[in-house]
Amino acid sequence: MDTREDLVPGDTGSWRHYGATTLPKALAAALDAFAERGYDGTSIREVASRAGLSVPGLYHHYPSKQALLVSLTTTVMRELLERSRQALAEAGPTPSEQFDAVVESLLRFHMFRRNQAFVASTEMRSMEPASRAAFVALRDEQQRMLDRIVEEGVAAGEFSTRYPEDASRAVTTMCVAVASWYHPDGPLSPDEIVTRYLAIARCTVGAR
């Protein structure tokens, strides 16, 4: 059920590293389908067929369509948070360094986990209340992590924005949006995208 390589706490920089996702084939099939056609636009038969399973075969692994969505989306915010925390933990003490670390983490995640991230944010409304609440809570926590850094950066005179909370949200927004257009075969490498967006994000909060 756990879909990612474990992040070893002591392993410096491991938050930057993304192996090939190793989702169980049923989840991988659901992910692709949901990303392409949306939750409501995807039938359980479509998922089963993409997974090379019969419909009851699929139900043997997951009790419902909703369970597939939940399985796909609950992990994803947890992983993002964990990676961001690790990035933060390894960053230097200044808000600028911390800002860079968390933004880079956001960016990489939305490139390497773009489908999961995209489906999770798109299909929030299709989640049952409990799962949605859990998801929202994690997402807010992630947002607050960046908010706090921006706030501290302003307090420390490192960032000059007059609207720290809005700027922080704007930064998150632009990082999240990467998931909706980034493609591994595109013209820009992940590293290049990180370079550019980091520069832009710093401007957004008025760094330096």
Add this chain to the structure above:
Amino acid sequence: MDTREDLVPGDTGSWRHYGATTLPKALAAALDAFAERGYDGTSIREVASRAGLSVPGLYHHYPSKQALLVSLTTTVMRELLERSRQALAEAGPTPSEQFDAVVESLLRFHMFRRNQAFVASTEMRSMEPASRAAFVALRDEQQRMLDRIVEEGVAAGEFSTRYPEDASRAVTTMCVAVASWYHPDGPLSPDEIVTRYLAIARCTVGAR
């Protein structure tokens, strides 16, 4: 088919003014439903019921569910473009002034037409190829309008961003995202949001 008050070309500032939307009730019902539950998640019964019509009554006015979506989404980008063009036309000659005008236009539009804008961007994948292509073309044109301004701003030394195209997209992204959280009853007035996001957007491109 035209759902908004006409923008009078000579009427200075009319791009800033948004009257109450006067969508036909069937379209209004579809819009609300699509915004809440998505295109695939909305049944034609739901739309009819919200519109106070029987199902065949709804079909009397619109020949298909897809037609409702198309009706809703084709107008919306056209209106945004028209307003942005008007804002640009009325703006002063400097890239900074033009940037402010177009960004403000984007912001206001995504607040006052938030549902239409939201549905259009969310349900692109549910549109039939022809409608989707038309929509994408208009959206790209809108994006290029801002791209050009940012580029000129950089050339003129008014903007300092090293990545004009990416910064321009980031600005659009943050403006568009307003549609997904803004609510008239929220704590911030549209004017206040314009003030804040304009400041942030200027920073993003490294204005002044």
Add this chain to the structure above:
Amino acid sequence: MDTREDLVPGDTGSWRHYGATTLPKALAAALDAFAERGYDGTSIREVASRAGLSVPGLYHHYPSKQALLVSLTTTVMRELLERSRQALAEAGPTPSEQFDAVVESLLRFHMFRRNQAFVASTEMRSMEPASRAAFVALRDEQQRMLDRIVEEGVAAGEFSTRYPEDASRAVTTMCVAVASWYHPDGPLSPDEIVTRYLAIARCTVGAR
């Protein structure tokens, strides 16, 4: 409501003459549609549209879809019977002469009223019981007219068939079937078809 030129009793040979059908446009539209797609396969909208009427406009003239069918089919057998009777009345006294007259009448009718004849026989099952019964009664009467002639021909030694009733039905069948393939633009003229089928029909009952 009466759809054919009147057959003047004293007008010799008028049973052979078919003017252009002068059905009211609604009936003409229904006839074409029923012939092409069948009664159940035709919608009232299709009929109205072919007739150049609005749907309520059509209902103003005919109270129901069934009424269109009834209007189309009740007249048709009546006309056939009338023409056959006239042909018979004008024929000479021998069974052979009478057989020829009635068969020719059947043939011409199924060429010049082919759509009506086709729809009437095809859509019997779509008629309400009363209309169907009336139609069947007339059809049986038409059949018995030929049966009697064949029987008399056999009694008179003019026909040699051992199965007069079956042969009579076979002759009717082949004449009726003409409606399903004859076309005015086809290679054979009505007169030529009459010549050929009359010869064949005579053989079928073993004439001479």
Add this chain to the structure above:
Amino acid sequence: MDTREDLVPGDTGSWRHYGATTLPKALAAALDAFAERGYDGTSIREVASRAGLSVPGLYHHYPSKQALLVSLTTTVMRELLERSRQALAEAGPTPSEQFDAVVESLLRFHMFRRNQAFVASTEMRSMEPASRAAFVALRDEQQRMLDRIVEEGVAAGEFSTRYPEDASRAVTTMCVAVASWYHPDGPLSPDEIVTRYLAIARCTVGAR
């Protein structure tokens, strides 16, 4: 897909033998319903109910209403052709013997497969183009088989008709029509009907 007992090539006279049809119950239900009310007049619910299935249960076996029709009609002409070919193969060398064989085959088929034959010819217009074309091709082949025999019979001086092609079609027509009135509980046994119609058909082509 094959719905009849196999015709064993070497089994003399097997073209005369018709066991009880063993259509899958869904097809049998569709056949009865189509025969009674026509394709367009039959709802899928009606078929399912006659078959003792729920509607989705029916769709589990056949993907569409059209598929039911196609399944019913494609086999039928193939079987007729096969039986006619076998009858022809077993017949003596003279056109008269061959004529008798093929006509008897036509007659028996339209008695023992009367519903299939009836539906196939009645619902040609309801078939999708591809299936219709296939059906027409087979039907034409069957017709040409008889045409050739009649032609040869005329050439050999065994038949005296002056219009071989038309007479051949007339014979086919009367045989096909048997399907629309024959009923196992009727007064005439199949053998008796064969006797009578064979005599009549011979007359029609002017045999001997």
Add this chain to the structure above:
DNA sequence: TATGAATGAGACTTCATTCAT
């Protein structure tokens, strides 16, 4: 573990028909 068969509910859409205007 996997599957063919099944189903109640509901999807979109069209039907014949009516009625106020």
Add this chain to the structure above:
DNA sequence: AATGAATGAAGTCTCATTCAT
């Protein structure tokens, strides 16, 4: 005499889900 608008019922088909095997 004609029409725009409306509707209850029914059309074909697909949904997520279950169960015997």
